[in-house]
Amino acid sequence: MARGRSSSSSWWRYLHPSYYLKRPKRLALVFISFVFITFAVWDRQSLVQEHEAEISKLNEDLIRLQDQLREVKGNLGYLGERVMNTNDEKNSKDLVDIDPINKERREKVKEAMLHAWDSYEKYAWGQDELQPQSKNGVDSFGGLGATLIDSLDTLYIMGLEDEFRRAREWVANSLDFNKDYEASVFETTIRLHYKGASILADSGTEQLEFIALSQRTGDPTYQQKVENVIIQLQKTFPSDGLLPIFVNPHSGTSSYSTITFGAMGDSFYEYLLKAWIQGNKTETVKHYRKMWETSMEGLLSLIRKTTPSSFTYICEKNGGSLSDKMDELACFVPGMLALGSSGYGPEKAEKFLSLAKELSWTCYNFYQSTPTKLAGENYYFHAGEDMNVGTSWNILRPETVESLVYLWRFTGNKTYQDWGWDIFQAFEKNSRTDSGYVGLKDVNTGAKDNMMQSFFLAETLKYLYLLFSPPSFISFDEWVFNTEAHPLRIIP
Numbered sequence: 001m002a003r004g005r006s007s008s009s010s011w012w013r014y015l016h017p018s019y020y021l022k023r024p025k026r027l028a029l030v031f032i033s034f035v036f037i038t039f040a041v042w043d044r045q046s047l048v049q050e051h052e053a054e055i056s057k058l059n060e061d062l063i064r065l066q067d068q069l070r071e072v073k074g075n076l077g078y079l080g081e082r083v084m085n086t087n088d089e090k091n092s093k094d095l096v097d098i099d100p101i102n103k104e105r106r107e108k109v110k111e112a113m114l115h116a117w118d119s120y121e122k123y124a125w126g127q128d129e130l131q132p133q134s135k136n137g138v139d140s141f142g143g144l145g146a147t148l149i150d151s152l153d154t155l156y157i158m159g160l161e162d163e164f165r166r167a168r169e170w171v172a173n174s175l176d177f178n179k180d181y182e183a184s185v186f187e188t189t190i191r192l193h194y195k196g197a198s199i200l201a202d203s204g205t206e207q208l209e210f211i212a213l214s215q216r217t218g219d220p221t222y223q224q225k226v227e228n229v230i231i232q233l234q235k236t237f238p239s240d241g242l243l244p245i246f247v248n249p250h251s252g253t254s255s256y257s258t259i260t261f262g263a264m265g266d267s268f269y270e271y272l273l274k275a276w277i278q279g280n281k282t283e284t285v286k287h288y289r290k291m292w293e294t295s296m297e298g299l300l301s302l303i304r305k306t307t308p309s310s311f312t313y314i315c316e317k318n319g320g321s322l323s324d325k326m327d328e329l330a331c332f333v334p335g336m337l338a339l340g341s342s343g344y345g346p347e348k349a350e351k352f353l354s355l356a357k358e359l360s361w362t363c364y365n366f367y368q369s370t371p372t373k374l375a376g377e378n379y380y381f382h383a384g385e386d387m388n389v390g391t392s393w394n395i396l397r398p399e400t401v402e403s404l405v406y407l408w409r410f411t412g413n414k415t416y417q418d419w420g421w422d423i424f425q426a427f428e429k430n431s432r433t434d435s436g437y438v439g440l441k442d443v444n445t446g447a448k449d450n451m452m453q454s455f456f457l458a459e460t461l462k463y464l465y466l467l468f469s470p471p472s473f474i475s476f477d478e479w480v481f482n483t484e485a486h487p488l489r490i491i492p
């Protein structure tokens, strides 16, 4: 006990001021230590505060970015989410940097799709097409729910989830192929043999779908069947690559008939290019590209210019003579040329891209030149008169806006978006009714018809939506669009 008391009292003496008054060196040492310790504690505290401020700023940034990401995903729908989740940094940046005008335009197009779809659901659910004026459905394709099936991917792309889910349930539970039905008008004019001949666009427009089917099922039969058609046509392929619209189904040779990039010829040329793209541009599919390039040389021989305004147009050919007529259907050509131009060397690429630009200007003017600002079905070009509408109906076709998407994506020129916006507004003004969208019997008077074509939902509205979306959204490097605007993934 005594020892303990004396040791504690010896410690206390260090705290007594009198101890240091007698020892100035120790006093100085204690003072210096005090200053050091105070500085060290202060420095550490300010470091902690700085770190806390940084962390809270980073948290705020993170929350802001998450909000932006959520907003972009919401705007772009399911596919947007997939694109956002799987694509590279650059794509994600593109998607975040959406121009506010594009955002607003895309919302308007989505609203139009919702209106078209709601009307179809209300008046024609499960039927092929809606007749908006009489508010009923018609089974023009044998009752296969054509509008519903054609619309599936547009609903999906636009993020219309509930609508997509209901449509998918109908396909799962109610779609029935097993029935006797009368061939539709479409089947009769486009699909069925005519005067013992096959239609060119019909024979040459199954390659993408059947090749995709073989890729997904692992059964090569589908691919072989459609490739055989091309191999047969290749045997007698003319040096200008232009085939008349009627082909002998047995020999694969052409019957005397019109050569056109419009009705009944169009998608044959489109699929030569796209089958090459779908096949990853490899040696195996090189013959498609070769045939396509041959046809594009032939196309050049059909190009003429109007007077006085020098609009470039594509003639049709009957025997040896050209006719100064072009279908609006041929307005897919500028898009096809833009898509195919990148496969050429620089000089030819420039030549075909520039032809694409000229043709898209003509197609845009098919719309601009009428009182309703909607294009007629076809145009005639007489010297000194530029363009005159021939068949004057408009059935909500997509070809011009389709081309504008390609032109905009390949040139980056926003003018193409503005042209597409003008066309969309003309549809809104002339074709929108309380119960869906109708075509016009006459683009000069604006008189309405009674049919909402399924391709308006499958193609026209989808392409308009893509026109106001970033190019990385359903990129042309990863997807190839069939002639009805359904994107097929390119399998590497």
Ligand code: DMJ
Residues within 6 Å of the ligand: 266, 267, 329, 397, 398, 399, 455, 483, 484, 485
């Ligand atoms: C669509 O059915 C397809 O695009 C087809 O290839 C031709 N055009 C119509 C729409 O105009």
